[in-house]
Amino acid sequence: MIQLENVTKTYPKASRPSLDQVSCGIEKGEFVFFIGPSGSGKSTIIKLLLHEVTPNQGKVVVNGRDVTSMRSWKIPHFRRSIGCVFQDFRLLPNRTAYENVAFALEVIGKTKAVARRVVPEVLELVGLGGKEHRYPHELSGGEQQRVAVARAFVNRPLILLADEPTGNLDPDTSIEIMRLLDRINRTGTTVVMVTHDSNIVNQMRRRVVEIESGRIVRDQARGVYG
Amino acid sequence: MQRLKYVLSEVMVGLWRNVTMTIAMIITMAVSLAMLGASGLMYMQVDSMKDFYYKNIEVAIFLDAEVTDAQRSELETQLKGDPLVREVIYESKQQAYEKFKTMYADAPDLVNAVKEGQLPESFRVRLKDPEQFKQIFDKYENTEGIETIVDQRRLLDKIFNILGSVQNMALAAASVMAIAALLLVGNTIQVAAYSKRREVAVMKLVGASNWFIQAPFVLEAVVAGLIGSIIAFAGLAAFKGFLLDGSLRDLTDLLTRLSWGDVLLMFPLMAGVGGLVSAITAWVTLRFYLRV
Incomplete structure (x- = not known):
């Protein structure tokens, strides 16, 4: 599903590479944590998978497609097969929960009718039934992240990327979000999550890839934060 | 259909959100286009005058x-x-x-x-x-037996030279105004892109196509350019109607008359230039401010 082959990424003006000769394979339906201290290069992986940045060396293959050599006009279509959630939720403040999710559908050409059918369903799935018409500022942090998850998942992507999704949430709420991601993973969606939340990693007991200074130092099938 | 509606409503919202800038953009665009239209008219005018006068031109050979x-x-x-x-x-x-x-x-x-x-x-x-x-x-x-030989063409050439330099001045003014207009378009688009940065970020994230992200901004500039050209055309028509056919009548009778057809012909020119130039400017600006 996802293949990194000897990927090196050095940002302009950086003294050392963020990722240094990283190779890693992720199967369909897996749930993988990328862990490591700040600045270790784990977020760069998400950016590479989204083709927000391109590697200096090596190959990134997602869904059987070589992202590195992808033409720029194909990127938008490619991204529709990937859902993404972030630490800062990235919701539109002037739109309700429903509108935020529907917006993601409408801008890729889905009709309002489709949105009316699909959006309430996915909001129900993330546990926001009855709160569709609240604005982000009327929702708690956990609820906002649920909206973000709903938006990422509404298109039924093959892959869900999560960049520190619990970074702004308290431990209990974090656990709830993790349960949600776990449920999404059980539908067959590959989940890649970048985090430094040891609590969560230890509870979930999923595959853990640890990165330090741009290199993979550990890759464990049912790992803990360690 | 629905996406079209979305794009169009975004255009209207965009123009309205930044209304003072929009007005400034439209005015400079209009002035620049009016200058362009005026020099275009002048060009056609000089051409038809040359046709008219050169046909009747004589060499006068005065005798002793x-x-x-x-x-x-x-x-x-x-x-x-x-x-x-x-x-x-x-x-x-x-x-x-x-x-x-x-x-x-x-x-x-x-x-x-x-x-x-x-x-x-x-x-x-x-x-x-x-x-x-x-x-x-x-x-x-x-x-x-010949005293002098006079070429009337020379006399006319002087007049045409004056008209030609007036035309050049109008073109120069048009291009200076055009630079101002372009900078304003670029600036307006930057402001628009900034005020919609959250939407744009989400659109990019969920994989909206580039044209869909850019179209509202580009169209915003095009609409402003077209409104500018309409105002410029109205200005030219007023100039023709009130000045050339009105108070400057005596002067214009001396030259060949400027027809309404010629004035009308300037509209597609101005609209085309206004729309196209705005679109290109907006698109180039977005290349820099909305990197994919």
Whole structure:
């Protein structure tokens, strides 16, 4: 599903590479944590998978497609097969929960009718039934992240990327979000999550890839934060 | 259909959100386009004037006061047989005086000061190709009985030079205004892109196509450009209607008349340039501010 082959990424003006000769394979339906201290290069992986940045060396293959050599006009279509959630939720403040999710559908050409059918369903799935018409500022942090998850998942992507999704949430709420991601993973969606939340990693007991200074130092099938 | 509706509503919202900037953009665009249209009109005007006047242009060969009959008739046969010449008309002193009288009928003092017989007789020569004056001049310059040879074209050229430099000034003003307009378009698009940065970020994230992300911004600039061209056209039409056909009537009668058709013809030019230039500017600006 996802293949990194000897990927090196050095940002302009950086003294050392963020990722240094990283190779890693992720199967369909897996749930993988990328862990490591700040600045270790784990977020760069998400950016590479989204083709927000391109590697200096090596190959990134997602869904059987070589992202590195992808033409720029194909990127938008490619991204529709990937859902993404972030630490800062990235919701539109002037739109309700429903509108935020529907917006993601409408801008890729889905009709309002489709949105009316699909959006309430996915909001129900993330546990926001009855709160569709609240604005982000009327929702708690956990609820906002649920909206973000709903938006990422509404298109039924093959892959869900999560960049520190619990970074702004308290431990209990974090656990709830993790349960949600776990449920999404059980539908067959590959989940890649970048985090430094040891609590969560230890509870979930999923595959853990640890990165330090741009290199993979550990890759464990049912790992803990360690 | 629905996406089109979305794009169009975004355009209206965009123009309204930043309304002072939009107005500034439209005004500079309108002034610049009006200048462009004016110089276009001037160009067509000069062209049609050249057509009109050059067709009737003559070389005047004024004869000496003491020219003999033999010299005159020899010159006439020579001119009539000249391959460069299309037509020769003889104008006697009498005829010259009559023409002078009608030409300056409203200046009786001048007419009275000149006596019949004082004006020289002349041959009015039409050339097959008005450009060949120099050859005629060289050929007959030293012929006995000729006082001077005058090319009327030279006189007209002076007028056309003046019109030409007015046209150039209008073009220069148009391009300076165009630079201002372009900068304003670029700035407006930047502000628009900034105020919609969250939406744009989400659109990129979920994989909205590039044209869909950019279209509202580009169209915003195009709509402003088109409104600018409509205002510029209204300005040109007002100029034609109130000034050229109104208070400046006497002046314009001297030149060839500017037709409404010509003025109308400037609209597609201005709209095309206004729309296209705005679109390109907006698109280029977005290349820098909405990196994928």
